[in-house]
Amino acid sequence: MNSVEGLVTQIQGLSSTASDVLSLHNVLKQADDSLHAESTRLLPFLDQLDPSKHSLGYLYFLEACTAGPVTTESASSFVLIIARFISSCAAEQIRLAPDKFISVCKRLKDQVLFLEEPLRAVAPMLAAIRKLQSSTENLTTLHPEFLLLCLLAKCYKTGLSILEEDIFEVDQPRDLYLYCYYGGMICIGKKYFRKALELLHNVVTAPMSTINAIAVEAYKKYILVSLIHHGQLSTSLPKYASTVAQRNLKSFCQPYVELANSYTNGKIADLEAYVQANMEKFGSDNNLGLVKQVVSSIYKRNIQRLTQTYLTLSLQDIANTVQLNSPKEAEMHVLQMIQDGEIYATINQKDGMVRFLEDPEQYKTCEMIERVDSSIQRLMTLSKKLTVLDELMSSDPMYLGKVGRERQRFDFDDFDSVPQRFNI
Amino acid sequence: MASSSSSGLTFKLHPLVIVNISDHYTRVKSQMNPPPPTSATSNSNNSNGGENNQSPPRVYGCVIGVQRGRTVEIFNSFELLYDPSTHSLDRSFLEKKQELYKKVFPNFYVLGWYSTGNDAEESDMHIHKALMDVNESPVYVLLNPAINHAQKDLPVTIYESELHVIDGIPQLIFVRSSYTIETVEAERISVDHVAHLKPSGGSAATQLAAQLTGIHSAIKMLNSRIRVLHQYLVGMQKGDLPCENALLRQVSSLLRRLPATESEKFQDDFLTEYNDTLLVTYLATFTNCSSTMNDLVDKFNTAYDRHSRRGGRTAFI
Numbered sequence: 068m069n070s071v072e073g074l075v076t077q078i079q080g081l082s083s084t085a086s087d088v089l090s091l092h093n094v095l096k097q098a099d100d101s102l103h104a105e106s107t108r109l110l111p112f113l114d115q116l117d118p119s120k121h122s123l124g125y126l127y128f129l130e131a132c133t134a135g136p137v138t139t140e141s142a143s144s145f146v147l148i149i150a151r152f153i154s155s156c157a158a159e160q161i162r163l164a165p166d167k168f169i170s171v172c173k174r175l176k177d178q179v180l181f182l183e184e185p186l187r188a189v190a191p192m193l194a195a196i197r198k199l200q201s202s203t204e205n206l207t208t209l210h211p212e213f214l215l216l217c218l219l220a221k222c223y224k225t226g227l228s229i230l231e232e233d234i235f236e237v238d239q240p241r242d243l244y245l246y247c248y249y250g251g252m253i254c255i256g257k258k259y260f261r262k263a264l265e266l267l268h269n270v271v272t273a274p275m276s277t278i279n280a281i282a283v284e285a286y287k288k289y290i291l292v293s294l295i296h297h298g299q300l301s302t303s304l305p306k307y308a309s310t311v312a313q314r315n316l317k318s319f320c321q322p323y324v325e326l327a328n329s330y331t332n333g334k335i336a337d338l339e340a341y342v343q344a345n346m347e348k349f350g351s352d353n354n355l356g357l358v359k360q361v362v363s364s365i366y367k368r369n370i371q372r373l374t375q376t377y378l379t380l381s382l383q384d385i386a387n388t389v390q391l392n393s394p395k396e397a398e399m400h401v402l403q404m405i406q407d408g409e410i411y412a413t414i415n416q417k418d419g420m421v422r423f424l425e426d427p428e429q430y431k432t433c434e435m436i437e438r439v440d441s442s443i444q445r446l447m448t449l450s451k452k453l454t455v456l457d458e459l460m461s462s463d464p465m466y467l468g469k470v471g472r473e474r475q476r477f478d479f480d481d482f483d484s485v486p487q488r489f490n491i
Numbered sequence: 492m493a494s495s496s497s498s499g500l501t502f503k504l505h506p507l508v509i510v511n512i513s514d515h516y517t518r519v520k521s522q523m524n525p526p527p528p529t530s531a532t533s534n535s536n537n538s539n540g541g542e543n544n545q546s547p548p549r550v551y552g553c554v555i556g557v558q559r560g561r562t563v564e565i566f567n568s569f570e571l572l573y574d575p576s577t578h579s580l581d582r583s584f585l586e587k588k589q590e591l592y593k594k595v596f597p598n599f600y601v602l603g604w605y606s607t608g609n610d611a612e613e614s615d616m617h618i619h620k621a622l623m624d625v626n627e628s629p630v631y632v633l634l635n636p637a638i639n640h641a642q643k644d645l646p647v648t649i650y651e652s653e654l655h656v657i658d659g660i661p662q663l664i665f666v667r668s669s670y671t672i673e674t675v676e677a678e679r680i681s682v683d684h685v686a687h688l689k690p691s692g693g694s695a696a697t698q699l700a701a702q703l704t705g706i707h708s709a710i711k712m713l714n715s716r717i718r719v720l721h722q723y724l725v726g727m728q729k730g731d732l733p734c735e736n737a738l739l740r741q742v743s744s745l746l747r748r749l750p751a752t753e754s755e756k757f758q759d760d761f762l763t764e765y766n767d768t769l770l771v772t773y774l775a776t777f778t779n780c781s782s783t784m785n786d787l788v789d790k791f792n793t794a795y796d797r798h799s800r801r802g803g804r805t806a807f808i
Contacts, residue, residue: 274791274795274796306788306792307788307791307792309796310796429763430763430766430767430770431759431762431763431766432762433762435766436762436765436766436769439766439769439770439773440769442773443769443772443773443776446773446776446777446780447776449780450776450779450780450783453780453783453784453787454783456787457783457786457787457790460787460790460791460794461790463790463794465794465795466790466793466794469793469794470793
């Protein structure tokens with residue numbers, strides 16, 4: 068107990084300037100094991116420390132306190148303590164011990180999940196992310212935890228606010244996979260299919276040395292969202308996807324690939340039959356909702372195909388071609404699509420004719436100028452970042468080693484004795 | 492020290508000389524170590540003393556050429572060693588070099604010497620007198636290496652020496668002479684290259700860039716002038732400045748000349764064309780970015796993708 072009290076006084080004394088905090092950090096690192104040993108008795112000491120001034124010390128104590136298993140009584144009190152700590156802690160101090168901070172936040176998540184109140188941790192987790200990130204372009208381990216909480220608490224809007232930011236640096240690859248996967252799910256929930264497609268695409272094409280389950284699940288959702296949004300699925304992954312993904316993903320997602328095939332054939336009856344047949348497989352992956360949306364989107368796809376062939380069409384003909392039951396249903400579908408902005412058309416209710424129009428955007432307005440201008444600016448900053456990365460990559464020894472070995476060999480004498488594999 | 496020369500000689504300077512001097516100076520300066528620190532607060536660190544807090548180095552050399560009657564044409568130059576202890580140029584080196592150049596260019600004579608700096612100095616007179624036994628009236632070519640964007644002419648001055656009577660004592664002083672630049676075809680190409688007018692990309696790109704730069708600077712100047720006028724008018728409105736009716740009348744007549752056409756159709760056409768140009772620029776930036784991205788992805792795949800086999804990898808015999 069003496070050592071703990073001694074630690075408390077040291078924390079209180081050494082938390083004022085940056086150099087003091089550094090020396091405090093060393094002291095705390097050494098005392099970490101003893102803290103863990105006394106974890107059950109640390110709770111009253113927390114009151115002697117102020118989370119905003121003694122953030123580092125408070126963090127160590129808190130991490131040792133919460134190291135034990137989660138029980139109902141401790142859970143609610145800990146949730147309050149941790150939430151208060153996160154909102155008042157000093158960012159520079161906790162950045163000295165990021166892994167401890169991350170484990171404290173993960174415990175927060177476990178406790179709220181145990182209490183089945185994920186909503187309580189959404190705001191604290193968002194604050195924690197802001198304090199931990201070095202810049203808005205940095206992806207921390209807390210990002211996927213936050214998105215998971217948003218998903219479980221069904222508050223998609225807060226999740227979306229985080230998803231708006233572009234990520235350029237990633238701490239751990241697993242964070243990226245989970246972040247994009249959960250992000251995709253949130254966007255699907257809000258029906259922002261374009262952004263969902265982009266995020267799931269990131270998971271599927273992320274660099275990976277072996278196939279992982281997150282990528283497989285993401286690929287299944289990717290197929291479905293791609294069918295809903297684009298009406299087709301590209302058969303091969305782009306060249307920047309890793310070769311393990313290119314070779315293996317399809318074999319893991321066989322039923323979905325066949326769903327995509329029957330979708331592109333355009334026959335609704337076949338599609339529905341196939342879905343019925345594989346209901347439990349889709350259900351076990353929790354994708355039933357998406358699959359149903361795929362089926363309903365096939366009508367939209369067929370109507371869109373009609374705009375390319377006809378200038379005017381009667382509602383009855385639309386119903387017949389798209390295999391809908393009545394002109395009333397066709398009118399509803401067309402109306403919905405016009406509202407969503409997916410087609411441009413006018414419905415003449417007197418004679419039941421639909422006239423398909425061109426995109427009315429004339430590209431003559433000042434707003435369009437501003438949009439294009441801001442896109443150009445964004446592209447220019449992106450281009451600069453890419454050039455920097457390109458130069459980094461060109462001087463990377465792994466790259467230089469491999470590219471040296473692949474040069475053309477024109478002459479027998481060119482075969483020098485460079486070994487096939489050598490470690491750099 | 493510099494009034495205009497009365498010797499009546501006309502000087503013709505070749506660009507090769509200027510390029511040589513500038514090259515000599517740049518090389519010496521960049522090989523100086525340690526290089527000067529770039530931070531703005533470098534004034535506070537005074538650890539390395541003299542070398543760092545820059546007096547730029549002075550380089551010395553000899554100019555050679557042809558003198559025909561009253562015309563002095565300076566063709567070429569070469570570097571010389573400067574001995575700081577005796578404040579003179581290395582004589583034996585000069586003669587050796589002179590012999591070598593005589594073999595290649597039998598017509599060229601040593602016409603004088605060059606150096607770098609802001610202005611001619613007293614110590615330069617020593618070197619000048621020392622050279623007088625090679626050539627009775629040497630010329631002194633001075634290049635100012637400080638880059639001054641406001642200055643329009645070349646920072647090169649040619650000095651001659653004249654005997655003037657000052658305070659009753661006849662003294663040699665430097666007087667400035669005018670000169671013209673004489674170019675041979677080969678020199679024109681190299682000067683263009685040095686001035687970046689013809690990079691390896693070809694003339695089309697640079698002409699476009701040159702034209703756009705011209706338009707950009709013109710618009711910038713227009714902008715700054717309008718801003719000045721605007722500030723003045725705002726000041727007049729607030730009452731800080733006295734009201735000048737003549738000026739106001741001029742401004743109002745200028746404004747009345749302004750929109751020559753103001754109609755719906757003009758707006759439409761103007762905005763359409765603006766949008767078209769923006770879209771083309773967008774497409775160009777897009778293509779550029781995609782190309783960089785493509786290169787990056789290829790490099791990444793080569794470096795890190797273990798299983799990628801890109802044709803042509805044969806087994807060792």
